[in-house]
Amino acid sequence: MKSGSNLERVIASGKPAVTAELGPPMSADPQEVIHKAKLLKGYCDAANITDCQTAVVRISSIAAAVLALREGLEPVMQMTCRDRNRIAMQADLLGAAALGLRNCLCIAGDHQSFSAAGKLKGHPGAKNVYDVDSIQLVGILKKMRDEGLQEGGDKLEVAPKFFIGAAFTPGGEPMDYRPYRLKKKVDAGADFIQTQGIYDVEMFKSQMEKVRNLGIHEKTAILGGIIVPKSAMMLRYMDSSVAGVSVPKPLIDRMMKAKNDAGTDKKKAKEAQEEEGIKIAVELIQQVLEIPGVKGVHVQAIEWESAMPVILKAAGLYPRPTFPDA
Amino acid sequence: MIVGKQKPFEEIWNMVKDFKKVLVYGCNTCVAICHAGGGKEAEIIASMIRIKAAEEGVPMEVKHAGIERHCEPEYFEPLMEEVKTYDLVLSTACGVGVNFLSERIGNIPVYPGINTEFFGAVPQAGVFTELCAGCGNCILHLTGGICPIARCSKSLMNGPCGGTNKGKCEISQEVDCGWYLIVERMKQLGTVDKLYAIQQPRNWSTARDGGPRRVVLAHIQDLEEEEAKKES
Amino acid sequence: MDKLAESAEQRSPGSHGLAGAESERSSIEKPREIPQDWEPNILAFACHYCAFAAADLAGVMRLSYPPNVKVVRLPCTGKLDYIHVLRAFERGVDGVFAAG
Numbered sequence: 001m002k003s004g005s006n007l008e009r010v011i012a013s014g015k016p017a018v019t020a021e022l023g024p025p026m027s028a029d030p031q032e033v034i035h036k037a038k039l040l041k042g043y044c045d046a047a048n049i050t051d052c053q054t055a056v057v058r059i060s061s062i063a064a065a066v067l068a069l070r071e072g073l074e075p076v077m078q079m080t081c082r083d084r085n086r087i088a089m090q091a092d093l094l095g096a097a098a099l100g101l102r103n104c105l106c107i108a109g110d111h112q113s114f115s116a117a118g119k120l121k122g123h124p125g126a127k128n129v130y131d132v133d134s135i136q137l138v139g140i141l142k143k144m145r146d147e148g149l150q151e152g153g154d155k156l157e158v159a160p161k162f163f164i165g166a167a168f169t170p171g172g173e174p175m176d177y178r179p180y181r182l183k184k185k186v187d188a189g190a191d192f193i194q195t196q197g198i199y200d201v202e203m204f205k206s207q208m209e210k211v212r213n214l215g216i217h218e219k220t221a222i223l224g225g226i227i228v229p230k231s232a233m234m235l236r237y238m239d240s241s242v243a244g245v246s247v248p249k250p251l252i253d254r255m256m257k258a259k260n261d262a263g264t265d266k267k268k269a270k271e272a273q274e275e276e277g278i279k280i281a282v283e284l285i286q287q288v289l290e291i292p293g294v295k296g297v298h299v300q301a302i303e304w305e306s307a308m309p310v311i312l313k314a315a316g317l318y319p320r321p322t323f324p325d326a
Numbered sequence: 327m328i329v330g331k332q333k334p335f336e337e338i339w340n341m342v343k344d345f346k347k348v349l350v351y352g353c354n355t356c357v358a359i360c361h362a363g364g365g366k367e368a369e370i371i372a373s374m375i376r377i378k379a380a381e382e383g384v385p386m387e388v389k390h391a392g393i394e395r396h397c398e399p400e401y402f403e404p405l406m407e408e409v410k411t412y413d414l415v416l417s418t419a420c421g422v423g424v425n426f427l428s429e430r431i432g433n434i435p436v437y438p439g440i441n442t443e444f445f446g447a448v449p450q451a452g453v454f455t456e457l458c459a460g461c462g463n464c465i466l467h468l469t470g471g472i473c474p475i476a477r478c479s480k481s482l483m484n485g486p487c488g489g490t491n492k493g494k495c496e497i498s499q500e501v502d503c504g505w506y507l508i509v510e511r512m513k514q515l516g517t518v519d520k521l522y523a524i525q526q527p528r529n530w531s532t533a534r535d536g537g538p539r540r541v542v543l544a545h546i547q548d549l550e551e552e553e554a555k556k557e558s
Numbered sequence: 559m560d561k562l563a564e565s566a567e568q569r570s571p572g573s574h575g576l577a578g579a580e581s582e583r584s585s586i587e588k589p590r591e592i593p594q595d596w597e598p599n600i601l602a603f604a605c606h607y608c609a610f611a612a613a614d615l616a617g618v619m620r621l622s623y624p625p626n627v628k629v630v631r632l633p634c635t636g637k638l639d640y641i642h643v644l645r646a647f648e649r650g651v652d653g654v655f656a657a658g
Binding site for chain 2: 081082086108109110113114128130132133134139140151167169172173177180181183184187188241242243244
């Protein structure tokens with residue numbers, strides 16, 4: 001065991017792994033994290049705790065991860081390259097390990113301009129760091145864990161034991177280069193990979209074939225990303241505006257039909273779409289898990305954690321494996 | 327070249343309004359090419375200041391001048407005596423010129439008339455694009471001649487992030503994804519396999535992060551010293 | 559990934575990148591009231607080959623034009639530069655007319 005984390009154990013057991021996502025609030029109140037952790041507990045093997053997603057200031061990933069851990073939910077702390085240089089990163093990683101965190105996902109992070117793209121003021125005038133990129137961060141974590149060395153070469157008396165994660169956008173351009181970039185992440189030391197949300201299963205299948213040809217799937221655990229759709233509007237928005245995500249028209253049509261069949265009552269239309277969204281998510285999970293080389297799913301029910309139990313049960317992924325000695 | 331952009335006139339006016347004798351001092355190299363701070367633009371700014379001063383009833387003498395370069399003493403020293411007769415020099419050179427003149431002018435303030443933007447090229451008339459970040463450790467041979475530090479919004483070193491959208495960067499549909507360009511260019515050159523190797527964390531000490539930088543050419547310095555000895 | 563977490567919820571469609579249009583430029587001149595009997599002082603920059611020739615022809619035909627318009631002949635209006643216009647304003651001209 002590299003880290004001994006629950007996620008690592010599930011993956012090692014050969015059973016399909018399930019990770020979820022927990023977004024910390026724009027508030028110093030721990031209750032929201034605790035509440036979400038309670039909802040997710042038992043319905044995933046670990047939950048990603050986002051690191052100021054969309055560059056919006058929130059409870060830090062490490063702090064929220066510790067709150068989740070106290071509730072018995074295993075967290076995957078996230079670390080973006082946007083906000084810290086390698087000194088702060090390593091200091092935070094040592095601190096996180098000291099606080100009991102065992103999983104870390106290394107990502108570039110959204111550009112600070114995202115913070116003001118929606119309704120919020122954000123901090124679009126912030127200076128970004130990008131001292132290292134996500135692949136280099138993976139390498140730093142591996143060097144710390146396996147060699148007991150800092151990036152600069154100084155020794156660590158006790159090495160932080162992290163199960164190292166990275167992201168993969170199979171539908172991102174240039175698509176033919178993406179599998180090679182994934183290989184770099186895995187060569188750098190990524191133990192698990194969580195993908196961007198997949199709606200276009202055929203596209204993911206063909207990317208996975210290239211991934212298998214490179215032998216990457218044997219060196220890392222690839223978890224397919226599932227974003228639970230809530231409405232036809234959300235699907236359309238993701239198709240048109242979210243980088244690396246394309247939604248096949250039949251899926252959008254299905255959601256539209258659910259909405260239209262519900263009639264003019266807005267509440268009913270919402271419920272009908274949510275119900276259809278859950279069905280779609282379950283189907284996507286099953287299709288993704290059938291693809292050779294996929295070791296699990298990363299299910300994101302954004303601000304809709306209560307949907308997780310229904311989805312997992314319907315997908316036959318409940319109960320989650322437990323380990324007596326853990 | 328160095329690309330500059332004129333400051334809003336209101337900002338310029340607020341800088342100069344309390345001075346009685348102002349020289350708007352243009353630089354006829356880089357910032358003249360980008361129509362920001364050459365002798366011609368200095369003349370226009372001087373005229374606008376005079377009009378504004380007359381409007382506001384502020385007595386002010388405003389002149390303009392332009393020299394070839396503000397970043398080498400040879401160019402501005404012949405005019406130095408005259409320049410020193412002003413209360414304020416509004417330099418429309420890049421920030422280098424403002425600093426350099428300021429160090430040599432004595433008790434007279436030198437204010438910036440433009441915002442210095444970046445090192446850029448001119449893909450078409452009136453368009454200037456940033457292509458190099460001056461990081462002090464060039465790797466363009468590894469990236470198809472396209473700089474990831476200057477042209478990727480996140481200065482990533484190992485390929486495109488998940489934000490590439492139809493070849494554009496996640497920050498704006500107006501901005502090309504630098505890494506998309508790199509990969510496509512490397513494919514064209516048949517060298518995309520170079521992008522399969524991991525680039526290790528960079529040593530940023532060669533960039534601005536290492537503190538203000540200096541390049542010293544010892545052999546030229548020696549020659550200068552020899553010349554000085556001969557003369558004395 | 560986390561990029562999505564907010565995007566679907568927060569961002570309005572089509573809103574991308576750095577917001578904020580460039581601030582509008584304010585005029586150097588202050589707006590003021592125009593006296594009733596006021597006549598603007600106009601300077602015309604005219605191309606030698608067309609507009610100026612036309613003005614010349616008007617003269618030959620003994621047609622008159624208002625005395626508050628002064629004509630400056632240019633070899634071509636392409637010669638007209640910003641600074642010529644600004645200098646005219648500095649010297650008290652109220653409006654500039656370029657014809658070519």
